[in-house]
Amino acid sequence: MYGRFKELNTLRNQIFIGFLLVMLIIIVVSGAFVYDRVSSLLKNNSERHIQQTAVQANGRLDALIGQIDSLTEQVANHPTVQQLLLEELNGQKVSFNQRQSLLKIVSSYQAYMPSVGSLELYTADYRLLFPIKDGSLSTRINGSYISEANVQKGRLVWIGVDPNDDQSLLAIRQVSLMDRWFSRGGYLMARIQRSYFQLNDPLSGSDSGESILLVSDDGQLLGSSEAPVANLLPLLHSKDQTVSFQDKEYVQVKLRSDKTNWTLLVLTPVSYVTKGISVLRTVLLVSGALGTVLFLIMSFVLSTMITRPIMHLIRAMRKSRLGVLTPNLQSVSTVELRELNNTYNGMITNMNDLIRVVYEKEVLQSRTELKALQAQINPHFLFNTLEAFNWSLEEKGEEELAGLVVVMSRLFRYIIGNPNMDEWVTLGEEVEQVRRYLQIMEMRMGERLTWNVELAPQAAAVPVPKLLIQPIAENAILHGVESRVGSGLVSVVVQPSLRQGWTTITVSDNGPGMDADTLQALYNSLEGGPSISSKGNGVGLVNVQRRLKLYYGRESADLQGMMIDSKPSQGTAITFEIPNNGGYTYEPGQQNDSGRGR
Incomplete structure (x- = not known):
């Protein structure tokens, strides 16, 4: 069983199965993504269509309301109506003939809008003035609508279904007397047929089966002449996009009319919104099945084309197991095998060259180390010579020169040091070395040089790489004191930094x-640019900067390197900070002798 599995576990079968699984994953993921995106697109298109339908219906409703508003405003502002209501307000009784004259006026306006069933004119004290019959506005409608008409001061107020005729809607407006400073002169009420607000038929030019309903705040259907449906309050109060209405699922859009305070409901069947998704699902399944079959065949062919040249290359590589690597000189015809063979041959050539270069480097390094050992100087010869000078000068009474020789001996001993000892010293030792150097330079320059060294006691034990401060002091004398006319001052200050755990050094x-x-x-020179020094080789500050990054850069991300503050005729100050722990464990070596300081 294991042997049969081992025979089937070939590279070609692995590539074939891997390609097939990858393709199936791609087909499933891409199909799901396309299905989700396209279905969302179809839904969005349907929603935009529904929204557009709602906007068109709302626009038509506003146009119908505007026509009623314009008609009633013209009647209310008619001179005869204004005159009769003004006489009534002044206490003059309007005659029968005057009331009958209103019939011709009202009829002329109703001829332009047959949907207006009737117009009723009332006086300020709610008496019916037209039509010619007894009646009172307070018994005709609810008093809240009269109060609203008074508040609106001439604007049209929509009441709703006529209590006396369920096939009509009522609207009322206050008649303002223009000759009496627009004071309240009466009321004009219009009765409009409900079919006037039938909004569904003019807009239903497709087979979407959508319904457009005009609903009052109490859930009553307004814009229909058919028998009233069930209470529509659940639809008004529902915040869901999908609702159930008359045993069907609909997608609803609600628009509220500011002029009537009525709500326009646009209901579109869910089946219309999702009818394209089922077709999309079928197309994706069929295309996915066809794609899987085609990729199955292509995977088998591709896996065979890949593994065949690999087998040839394996045979060629077996010949290079021992000895010098030899290229494969077998000629091939296929593009894939030729490319692999050329790559292998190039790799063999590069490896042979690399072996040769490494061998030559090893030989060269051995020769260089041998020459370095031969070129070493025994420092004891130098120290013994200086000690002999010291004894000779003391015997001759040259104590000052003898002291200078001692300082030089200690200076060289510090610089050369013991190659077997650590390159790390304390700040106290390093500052003492700077004092020795300044003493020697003072002997050379005389009164042209004065110097000052300050070392905080808590910073004396901080570990520091050897010869980190002295190059900066040399730079201060070379480019500062020697370039100045008269006496020059060099100051070295070592003190704790404002940052916890750091020490600041300023020269x-x-x-x-x-x-x-x-x-x-x-600054550019410190970062690797050309040197700007006209004296010496200009590597002192660059060396310090590189050593700061070498010793501390990997240990602390806060290391800033040297900061230089210099202005013409005001001198130069070079400051840098080092961590107190040094990033290393310091083991003190042989203590250097102390010289005089200031």
Whole structure:
């Protein structure tokens, strides 16, 4: 069983099964993605169609309301109506003939809008003035609508279904007397047929089966002449996009009319919104099945084409197991095998070259180390010679020169040191070395050099790489004091930093300083640019900067390197900070002798 499985577990079968699984995953994921995106697109298109239908219906409703508003406004502002209501307000009884004259006026306006069943004119004290019959506005409608008409001051107020005729709707407006400072002169009420607000038929130009309903706040259907349906309050109060109405599922859109305070409901069957999704599902399943079959065949062919040249290459590689690597000189015809063979041959050539280069480097390194050992100087010869000078000068009474020789001996002993000892010292030792150097330079320059060294006691034990401060002091003398006319000052200050766990080292001089361009060029030199020094080789500060990054850069991301503050005629100050732990474990070596300081 295991042997049969081992025979089937070939590279070709693995590639074939892997390609097939990848393709199936791609087909499933892409099909699900396409199905989701396209179905969302279909739904969005349907929703936009529904929204557009709702906007068109709302626009038509506003147009119908505007026509009623315009008609009633013209009647209310008619001179005869204004005159009769003004006489009534002044206490003059309107005659029968005057009331009958209103019939012709009202009939002329109703001829333009047959949907207006009747117009009723009332006085300010609610008496019916037209039509010619007894009646009162207070018994005709609810008093809240009269109060609303008074508040609106001439604007049309929609009441709803006529209590006396369920096939009509009522609207009322206050008649303002223009000759009496627009005071309330009476009321004009219009009765409109409900079929006037039948909004569904003009807009239903498709087979969507959508319904457009005009509903009052109490859930009563307004814009239909048919028998009233069940209470529509659940639809008004529902916040869901999909609702159930008359045993069917609908997608609803609600628009509220500010002019009537009625709600326009647009109901579209869910089946219309999702009818394209089933077709999409079928298309995706069929295309996915066809794609799987085609990729099954292509995977088998591709896996065979890949594994065949690999087998040939394996045979060629077996010949290079022992000895010098030899290229495969077998000629091939297929593009894939030729590319693999060329790559293998190139790799063999590169490996042979690499072996040769490594061998030559090893030989060269051995020769270089041998020469370095031969070129080493025994420092004891130098120290013994200086000690002999010291004894000789003391015997001759040259104590000052003898002291200078001692300082030089300690200076060289610190610099050369013991190659078997650590390259790390304490700040106390390093500052003492700077004092020795400044003493020697003071002996050479005389009164042209004064110096000052300050070391905080808590910073004396901080570990630091050897010869980290002295190059900066040398730079201060070379470019500061020597370039200054008269006496120069070099100051070295070592003190705790404002940052916890750090120590600040500052070396300053009162030399000629640098302008902004020279300072920027110096910063560029510290980052690897060309040297700007006209004295010496200009590597002192660069060496310090590189050693700071080498010793501390990997241990602390806060290391900033050297910061240079220099202005023309005001001198130069170089400051850098080091962590107190040094990033290493310091083991003190042989203590250096202390010289005089200031």
